Ligand SMILES: Nc1ncnc2c1ncn2[C@@H]1O[C@H](COP(=O)(O)OP(=O)(O)OP(=O)(O)O)[C@@H](O)[C@H]1O
């Protein structure tokens with residue numbers, strides 16, 4: 006077939022074209038240019054990590070993709086269609102978790118399935134199974150009936166992770182999702198996350214992930230591509246391909262290429278990181 | 284002067300136990316360190332919530348007895364013992380219970396009517412800028428006017444009867460319910476609504492599953508304040524505008540110069556108010572168990 010011969014690059018899952026975002030304070034009218042001329046194409050099933058100094062606009066970019074915040078200029082498309090509002094196909098894990106304080110762990114995890122579009126056609130038993138599965142996955146079995154204020158920071162973060170995954174979104178938008186965890190749990194969940202994402206399986210079954218992190222090694226371990234941002238205003242300063250084969254295991258961290266890439270990213274943000282605390 | 288002073292004290296002190304501190308402060312907080320010393324039964328009783336409350340009541344009754352001995356006028360200030368005797372007599376006749384039930388049912392009707400109007404209206408005002416623009420000035424104008432100010436007008440409209448106290452109490456209960464509901468809805472954490480939206484939750488479901496529970500703790504606080512204000516206002520309304528109830532009984536026995544019986548009803552008002560607030564607090568803890576953690580969480 007002729008189609009195969011001229012097979013084009015697959016259409017991007019997400020296309021961010023010349024995005025900028027300016028915040029205007031309601032009373033004082035003070036303007037903050039948080040993000041300027043941000044361009045990025047994300048392929049279906051791609052795992053993208055965004056790193057950059059604090060306050061460079063990472064969360065702002067994520068919120069715009071989620072449809073929670075409107076860009077001041079530029080366009081954001083998903084599957085070729087402009088994004089105008091939030092939707093269950095783009096799940097968000099918020100930096101401060103945004104758990105419902107009046108819901109138990111279990112009810113938080115099941116919130117989207119029970120009250121949202123994702124669980125609409127699902128039988129009750131199937132829904133409950135799904136909730137069980139994800140509660141167990143993040144190691145919260147036994148804490149299901151606790152309320153968020155009774156949990157530690159790391160436990161809350163795991164509830165937020167389970168809630169995101171249980172809702173089964175097509176695109177996962179994650180804002181420092183493992184930041185509050187102890188180092189050991191983080192390593193375990195990194196591997197787990199890659200498994201859920203579908204690292205070992207068929208490439209076409211993978212979800213598309215945008216993952217914000219402060220951990221350079223975390224970004225290198227997880228990502229297909231790492232987007233490095235600079236601040237004032239937030240821009241893409243570099244995009245690095247992580248050419249470390251998958252599936253990635255713990256040994257990858259000893260790979261010289263791993264150290265090389267980490268060093269490269271660090272050199273890109275070092276100056277700004279020092280300036281930020283100077 | 285001396286005749287009215289002791290009358291005010293038990294009323295205010297008992298109707299608003301815990302003052303306006305709100306629900307977030309768990310009453311156990313004061314007893315918590317006890318556990319550290321803990322084993323002795325004596326200490327445990329000494330530091331128990333009930334004992335601490337009873338100890339305060341005992342001190343109060345003791346002071347009252349001293350003051351009564353000093354005043355030495357059974358008309359102006361009867362002693363606790365005579366009041367107790369009068370109470371037993373009134374209880375035997377069934378008068379305490381029947382008058383309490385009359386007042387309490389009026390209170391119940393008033394709170395129900397106020398809640399049915401004020402809570403939905405509060406949601407509507409908090410969610411609609413336009414409606415709020417229309418109604419807010421009116422609310423702010425009426426709010427400082429004490430419910431008691433409407434008694435004379437109420438007498439013209441309703442005459443002497445059960446309707447007047449219900450009307451006054453509904454009015455008094457209305458504002459704390461309305462304002463606390465509005466606050467509760469307005470203070471909702473935007474992130475929670477954002478989270479619901481990104482899970483594909485419809486606007487209607489957002490209202491039911493996010494806005495309503497988020498506002499509930501504040502509505503409950505409003506309800507407790509509404510109860511306390513309405514219970515305080517009922518006496519004035521019944522004193523003047525009703526042929527029955529606790530307020531009426533106070534005025535009735537005053538005219539008969541039977542101070543111990545007057546005081547019996549005053550004490551009863553305090554006790555009923557106190558116990559009801561305990562019940563409301565328990566209800567609050569049951570309905571909004573997460574509210575306790577909100578202060579720490581935020
Ligand atoms: N609602 C807002 N109004 C005004 N300014 C805002 C608002 N939200 C974010 N900003 C500003 O935009 C910039 C980017 O913020 P953002 O939260 O996106 O940073 P970030 O990269 O996620 O930082 P961190 O790593 O600390 O989470 C900051 O300078 C911040 O002050």
Ligand SMILES: [Mg+2]
Nearest residue numbers: 063064100180
């Ligand atoms: Mg952020």
